[in-house]
Amino acid sequence: MxxxxxxxxxxxxxxxxxxxxxxxxxxxxxxxxxxxxxxxxxxxxxxxxxxxxxxxxxxxxxxxxxxxxxxxxxxxxxxxxxxxxxxxxxxxxxxxxxxxxxxxxxxxxxxxxxxxxxxxxxxxxxxxxxxxxxxxxxxxxxxxxxxxxxxxxxxxxxxxxxxxxxxxxxxxxxxxxxxxxxxxxxxxxxxxxxxxxxxxxxxxxxxxxxxxSREANHRLLNANEELRLLSERDPLTGLSNRRGFESRFDAAYAAALETGGALTVMMIDLDHFKAFNDRYGHPMGDECIRRVGQTLARELERAGGFAARLGGEEFIGAIHGTSKAAAHTVAQSVVRKVARLRFDAPSLPAATTTVSIGVAVARATQLSGDGLVKLADRALYEAKNTGRNRVVIHAVGETIAA
Structure with missing residues (x-):
């Protein structure tokens, strides 16, 4: 059935x-x-x-x-x-x-x-x-x-x-x-x-x-759907992976293109994560990635968006229909809440971490989906090069740093 x-x-x-x-x-x-x-x-x-x-x-x-x-x-x-x-x-x-x-x-x-x-x-x-x-x-x-x-x-x-x-x-x-x-x-x-x-x-x-025959077809369809979900899911964080993000982002971009609304893309990178891994070990590093991913997902979902893990310590998120000011507020909230995370390590002081976020905001009619991602990546590069633990927003035609 x-x-x-x-x-x-x-x-x-x-x-x-x-x-x-x-x-x-x-x-x-x-x-x-x-x-x-x-x-x-x-x-x-x-x-x-x-x-x-x-x-x-x-x-x-x-x-x-x-x-x-x-x-x-x-x-x-x-x-x-x-x-x-x-x-x-x-x-x-x-x-x-x-x-x-x-x-x-x-x-x-x-x-x-x-x-x-x-x-x-x-x-x-x-x-x-x-x-x-x-x-x-x-x-x-x-x-x-x-x-x-x-x-x-x-x-x-x-x-x-x-x-x-x-x-x-x-x-x-x-x-x-x-x-x-x-x-x-x-x-x-x-x-x-x-x-x-x-x-x-x-x-x-x-x-x-x-x-x-009908039940066999249903089982096959369900198995294919499970495989598709697994292929689009990051096993460590439970977030979408790059493939899953691209699928959801294409749909969000098409919706924004149809309505003429704004679309926000965020690129998120953990600061000095290699040093964190070297000092506290890979298990603690995995725990750090998991909790940062959970924090990011909560904040973006609250704003009507979604998050994904691109790989390593790099994440990406998107929000449909959010203004530049609202996108800035969401990104700043992620930075603050990640900075409050504590990771207990035996025989070592409690560990902390920070993130840098690059944000791109534009109407879908002004910039392609790939263009938005590249703009957010440039904003992230600027955030990393200007002190880390911060947000840089690139909108079409202007830049806001905070």
């Missing part, structure tokens, strides 16, 4: 994936049966509605036989009092619970068989054979065309065959002619069950294979 599917449906789909496609429907777990019912219910209801409408039309199709047999008034009364209500009830229940829907559809066919068989007896020979054989043909076509399972078709066919047999035996007794009618009806009502069973097995196999 899809990612947004209900948990019970996801569980049922997982169970369906573990089943042998050739496993009989009766041996399926209840949850998988419910899944099959949920996914095919609309189609089954639609097909049954069409069959029931056809049956309702067929109700009046036999009136020609009634007229030729001289029982038109009785035939019309029987059809209007029994067959029409049965088929209208079946049509009404097409959208009901499956058991009620299936029962009313089957009942309508059995009522049809009863009415036609009764009228055949009333018509007598030579019309009796035509009525009884008509029952067999109608029930046989129902079994072949119905979307319901062979078990349902078995009781419909058996009941219809039994009705014909009783009426024929009451009318003609145990004669060769009666035997031929009963045999023909039985072949029509029960013979198609072999085809129905085969159809059910193929349909069940197709359903399980479809679910298994």
């Amino acid at each position: 899809g990612i947004d599917a209900p948990p019970d449906m996801q569980s049922a789909a997982a169970q369906a994936c573990s089943l042998d496609p050739d496993r009989r429907f009766g041996a399926w777990p209840d949850s998988v049966k419910a899944l099959e019912q949920a996914e095919t219910g609309h189609r089954v209801a639609r097909d049954l509605r069409g069959l029931n409408l056809s049956g309702l039309v067929l109700t009046f199709g036999y009136l020609g036989f009634d007229a030729s047999a001289g029982i038109l008034s009785e035939g019309l009364a029987m059809r209007m009092s029994l067959m029409v209500p049965a088929y209208l009830l079946a049509l009404f229940c097409c959208g009901a619970q499956p058991r009620l829907r299936n029962a009313t559809s089957g009942l309508a066919v059995v009522v049809l068989a009863f009415v036609i068989a009764y009228l055949g007896v009333k018509a007598g020979q030579p019309h009796l054979d035509r009525y009884m054989m008509g029952v067999g043909v109608v029930v046989g076509f129902y079994i072949i065309l119905t979307p319901l399972r062979a078990g349902h078709c078995l009781w419909v066919g058996a009941m219809s065959c039994l009705i014909v047999t009783l009426f024929v035996l009451m009318e003609e007794g145990a004669t060769p002619s009666a035997g031929s009618i009963v045999l023909f009806t039985a072949m029509c009502c029960l013979g198609p069950l072999a085809v129905k069973l085969r159809h059910d097995r193929l349909r069940d196999r197709a359903f399980l294979l479809a679910v298994q």
Whole structure:
């Protein structure tokens, strides 16, 4: 199932994936049966509605036989009092619970068989054979065309065959002619069950294979998405890496270009990080990078931006729609909060660190994305060369240092 599917449906789909496609429907777990019912219910209801409408039309199709047999008034009364209500009830229940829907559809066919068989007896020979054989043909076509399972078709066919047999035996007794009618009806009502069973097995196999294929595709898509996220994530800090930043920055730049808004890029570098690493060791250096990254991410996210680690001790961030003054405030906040960080080291004084930040601010219509990054890099270079632990902002056409 899809990612947004209900948990019970996801569980049922997982169970369906573990089943042998050739496993009989009766041996399926209840949850998988419910899944099959949920996914095919609309189609089954639609097909049954069409069959029931056809049956309702067929109700009046036999009136020609009634007229030729001289029982038109009785035939019309029987059809209007029994067959029409049965088929209208079946049509009404097409959208009901499956058991009620299936029962009313089957009942309508059995009522049809009863009415036609009764009228055949009333018509007598030579019309009796035509009525009884008509029952067999109608029930046989129902079994072949119905979307319901062979078990349902078995009781419909058996009941219809039994009705014909009783009426024929009451009318003609145990004669060769009666035997031929009963045999023909039985072949029509029960013979198609072999085809129905085969159809059910193929349909069940197709359903399980479809679910298994769909779930395999979902797993593949999820795995690809996880790989994509991993490929865009820095494992040390949990921030985006260069690739992840480029993906998000391209989207932010496109949005700014569309609205004509401003875009801010920050380049952040830890000051004297090599000396920090040499004195306190790489584990402490990694901890320093992690905490600086967390601080940077918090400040930028609060301003509606995002941060990434480019590599080593260098970070980058972007904010969409921020003014030069607001960008300066955010960058200064990062500088202050990083300077307050403390790193405890055994047998050494608590370590501290600082960062230098270069900021570029421009409208997307004034400068390309690469141009903004290069402008921020130049501002960072200036911040490093003018004392470190500071912010330098380059806007298009002017520079602010603080």
